[in-house]
Amino acid sequence: MSQFTVTGQFKARDGFAEFETTIDAENENVAREHALSQLGSQHGLKRTEIDLETVEEGDN
Template identity: 65%
Template sequence: MSEFTVTGRYRARDGWQTFTKTVDAPNEEVAREHVLSQVGSQHGVKRTGVELEGVEEVAAA
């Protein structure tokens, strides 16, 4: 599995809140789904309240 860094923002009570999350996933699409799920679960935000700005694969060390 590869490691991906996903950046974006979600709608909070006091405006937009930015975030950066790193997840292990087999591909970019699955990484997006994991982050949407995590942000929605942790902050009580529906998927329509989350905007993903970028997904980058982290280079293996």
């Protein structure tokens, strides 16, 4: 598995909040899905309220 750094922003109470998270995943698509699932669960967001800007594979 590789580590991916996912950055973006999500709709918050006072506009948009930026985030950066590191996720272990098999490929970029799986990393995107985990990030959407994780943020949605933690902040009560729908996928349409989350904007993923970059997904970069890190050194492992």
